[in-house]
Amino acid sequence: MIKKVFSILIVLLILFSFAVGCAQKDTGKNVNMSNQISLTDMAGRTVTIPNEVKKVFSAGPEGTILLYTMDPDKMIGWNYELREGEKRFISKKYHNLPNLGGVNMESINVEEVLRLAPDIVIMMTSIDDTSISKAEQMEKKLGKSVFMLDVDINKLDSAYRFLGKILNNEKKAEYLANYCRETMNYTKVNAAGIKDDKKVKVYYAEGPIGLQTEPSGAWHAELIDMVGGNNVAKVTLKGGKGKSEVSIEQLLTWNPDLIISWDDERGGFYSQIFKEQAWKDIKAVRNREVYEIPNKPFNWFDRPPSVNRILGLKWMGNLIYPEIFKYNMDEEIKKFYSDFYHYELSNDEVEELLKNSTRH
Amino acid sequence: MKNCVLYILIILLLVIFLISFGIGRYPISIALLVKVLFSKILPIQVTWPEVVNTVIFQIRLPRIIAAILIGASLSTAGVVYQGMFKNTLVSPDILGVSAGSAFGASLAIFLSFNMVKIQIFAFIFGLVGVALTYFVSLKVKENITIGLVIIGVLVGSTFSSLTSLIKYLADTNDKLPTITFWLMGSLSSITLQDIKFILMPIGLGMIPLYILRWRLNVLSLNEEEAKTMGLDTFVLGNIVIICSTLMTAASVSISGVIGWIGLVIPHLSRMIVGPNYKVLLPTTALLGSAYLLIIDSFVRSLVEVEIPLGILTSLIGSPFFIFLLLKSRRG
């Protein structure tokens, strides 16, 4: 008897799932064709985009920052709980947008996203088979188009242009894209002229005791490479590795001219560097060439790797080679916060941002 | 009396199955839910937006089926291993299947493979892990059961180290979090495609164990007694290993590592119906399904963001296990 009940149950379950699986194939495609356009995204996928996009979900903080700079009113949520530093420079209006998860696309609750009914989903990430298949999976689950943007800093301008097309605001997109392109070009041209023996030796101090770093060639530290700095960390592991451990002895051998560090709020080592006996003979410490990376609203230097780093590029260049990258940083910062973050900085706020991050 | 427990569990699972269709962040009324579900069988006019179909059939259905299959698989694998190894602290991972799968998945993520290949890698390396354990332990002359356990632990920890190595080498921006998340276990990205992928290995594992379940009692006795009572312990042991491995590897390959369920559910089931596999095996399977289904329903409805399932199962699992141990000590 019990056997029969069981087999019936199993058969029912299997039948049910297959019936549903098959039935599903013919749905979801009856959208009015005149209301949408087709666009090839940065992964080479053809994506249909509704003509009018009012709500966008970005499955990750990189894209969310881009979206925030373009048009914050179209956001339906953040990817994590906003921190105090972010809240300071982001209009109150957006503080209460929900945290939908999605640091690296995981932890997204698809039903919650569907409830908020975005017109389209963007996914700004590095493009590879893993991320493409994830986008496709998400597309299938949500029944919404997922448009992929490349997270590469060199492609930020085209990411903006695509976003402009999606949001129907190509004028603004073009303006921001140009800003990125020009900054990149200006940096490249000027950095190319720096001779190897003139390069400033920079160490990027990460972590609670400053003995984690990112080697030259890692994207986390690519700003140093881009502005023509000499990242002292020639750690054997090449490629996009993160937070390599180094020893204090190794650091003494490298003897960097300049150190950039996480701020204390982020769990960094900045305030300790001058107190630490072991560090006192490092050239950068002796010359007091130790700087905090500005972190508000978004980090200027690495994580998340979005447009926030474009301002970081100017700051970094100006900090290491003031005679080459002759920016008026106060003005640049004000302009960037206004153009990108919709925030008019006061002089005091500029000073606060740069407190430990520039030569006074 | 014991069959009574089974009937109750079947009904309970059915009820949870239906209720969990109604649970989620996207609000769907019960009336609408019933209508939508019946529309697949009966000709009912579609009056609801397309998105409701998506929620029910693309998001909830795959997860519900996956929770049922995986819950049943992991707890069944646990309960048969506990008998075979005559040790109630044994879990389905004992022969290195999860560690192997975790390594396979990490490797595939590291190599930027797509989701299908990641699953296939996880599945195959799960099998490889157990095969390694098995063939090495055949070389150990002493007691094969103890050999399996020791070699299993060694193989498991070797694969775990390899996984750590890959995590160390992986890009911190997207690879590492993907690996970490995978290792925590989740049903959030499961599609109907994945269900089809695991249905076959889970069936191949579950059905023989279900058929042979009474003999598992004899297998749980002292090996010499079992043999002289007429049970070929070598053959049955191999069947148990193959079946459990198929089920566990398949589950882990689409859900990541979901801990504790294979340890706690068998204990709980044994407390309810006793050790006789005739009733114990189906009880464990049903209870495992129900348990995972309930937990996953919480995971996907409690907050706006998904909590990784593996975290919750261990968070609930370990104290619950302590409770069970204390309770059975007293009893």
Place this chain on the structure above:
Amino acid sequence: MLEVKGLDCGYNGKVILENVSFTAKEGDMVCLLGSNGVGKSTLIKTIVGLLIPYKGDIFINNEDTRNLIWKDRAKIISYIPQVFSSMFQYKVLDIVLMGRTSYLGLGSSPSKEDRDIAMEAIEKLKITHLKDKIYSRLSGGERQLVKIAQILVQQARIIVMDEPTNNLDFANQTIMLNHLKKCIDMSMTIIMATHFPDQAFLYGTKALLIKDGNVTEIENPNENLTETYLRDLYDIDLKVISLGLSDISRKVCLPVF
């Protein structure tokens, strides 16, 4: 009928006993006597098939047992090891039913008929009150009786036991042995290792004395198992005394101080 011919046995490549030959017929009780570690268990395990003989043959009912599968073997010869229990809390009835393993198809579990057979054995051993108790929580004597019930439902005509009266109190030893006697009366064959020569005197139809890798076969031990044999076997001074009880003569073996 069990026939052992020219058997060399041992384990891990080591030969423990050499050239063992003996026969046990229906109604025989063969007692294996010898000091600790002399190879009684090795011989027993080889007979039941748990160890593979290095040389020689074992025939049961004129059939070579070498290539028997466990299922077929279990129907003709059964075994009670020295220690047995279960990790799990099986009920006594479940444990007894497991004796039916060799009669059940792959996918089946015990039927009503199997249950009747089990209950019959349980009643025969007068342990009906234990039927629903947890096997692993019983006393040693009770467990031994349950084990015998299990062996009875296995319905093999040959029973091999490794020190069945170990760990049993005086009364339980006697109860045990009386049950075994009944088995012999039903012309089953029992082979058991024991540390008590008295048992060989009382029940044995044959004794096998094991020492230094050699086995000496003694028919009708009550008559032929002399002091000399036993002194030699155990290397201690001892005395065999005949007691004149009402109608039968009984022998006991006592150590001399």
